[in-house]
Amino acid sequence: AQSVTQLGSHVSVSEGALVLLRCNYSSSVPPYLFWYVQYPNQGLQLLLKYTSAATLVKGINGFEAEFKKSETSFHLTKPSAHMSDAAEYFCAVSAVGSGGSNYKLTFGKGTLLTVNP
Amino acid sequence: GAGVSQSPRYKVAKRGQDVALRCDPISGHVSLFWYQQALGQGPEFLTYFQNEAQLDKSGLPSDRFFAERPEGSVSTLKIQRTQQEDSAVYLCASSFGTLGWGAQETQYFGPGTRLLVL
Numbered sequence: 001a002q003s004v005t006q007l008g009s010h011v012s013v014s015e016g017a018l019v020l021l022r023c024n025y026s027s028s029v030p031p032y033l034f035w036y037v038q039y040p041n042q043g044l045q046l047l048l049k050y051t052s053a054a055t056l057v058k059g060i061n062g063f064e065a066e067f068k069k070s071e072t073s074f075h076l077t078k079p080s081a082h083m084s085d086a087a088e089y090f091c092a093v094s095a096v097g098s099g100g101s102n103y104k105l106t107f108g109k110g111t112l113l114t115v116n117p
Numbered sequence: 118g119a120g121v122s123q124s125p126r127y128k129v130a131k132r133g134q135d136v137a138l139r140c141d142p143i144s145g146h147v148s149l150f151w152y153q154q155a156l157g158q159g160p161e162f163l164t165y166f167q168n169e170a171q172l173d174k175s176g177l178p179s180d181r182f183f184a185e186r187p188e189g190s191v192s193t194l195k196i197q198r199t200q201q202e203d204s205a206v207y208l209c210a211s212s213f214g215t216l217g218w219g220a221q222e223t224q225y226f227g228p229g230t231r232l233l234v235l
Contacts, residue, residue, distance in 0.1 A: 041228065042228055043120075043121065043208060043210075043225075043226035043227045043228045043229060044210075044226040046224075103150070103165055103212075103214070104162045105150075105152075105162065105224065107160050107161070109157070109158055109159050110157075110159050
């Protein structure tokens, strides 16, 4: 079974500072990995996804994540935080390959990002 | 174009009451998913439809939970005899993918229905 661990339920940064949100996965084979963002009272929006192509994945709003198989990690970064980045961020994993239950996303518990002026 | 919509956005139910939550997926999307998000937690998978067929209902917590998508578009999640532990946000998502989808299809999420059972 796959699982995702997000280290730190709450991360606080200053505007303009580096954002680093941590995600580690557990899977018998390298899975597909996703980062979603959730603004208050809104649904989840996909930031980026890793699907076994390039290990450095660039997403929307200046975010990127690097898949590191040796560390079973998929940390999310952004060089310079903006006030509008304040939201909750979820890392998710799904199985690889057609058929089976590869459609099923398993989410971490989320990391709330606050950005201080 | 319109995204995934859900109604009602908020629902307060008395314990024991039946509720029905509606999801309107993006037009043309074959796959539809329901997730449950408890307070302070990430979403958890409930069930998956491909068109009108419910291919996976392994995440439904009990037989009080029932989902349907009779015409392959709108879906309803029904909870019978609601309990306090059913209080959560219920998220619906849809994707274009068909059978054999390799999990590369993006799931588009609705805003959710926040259910509070008193």
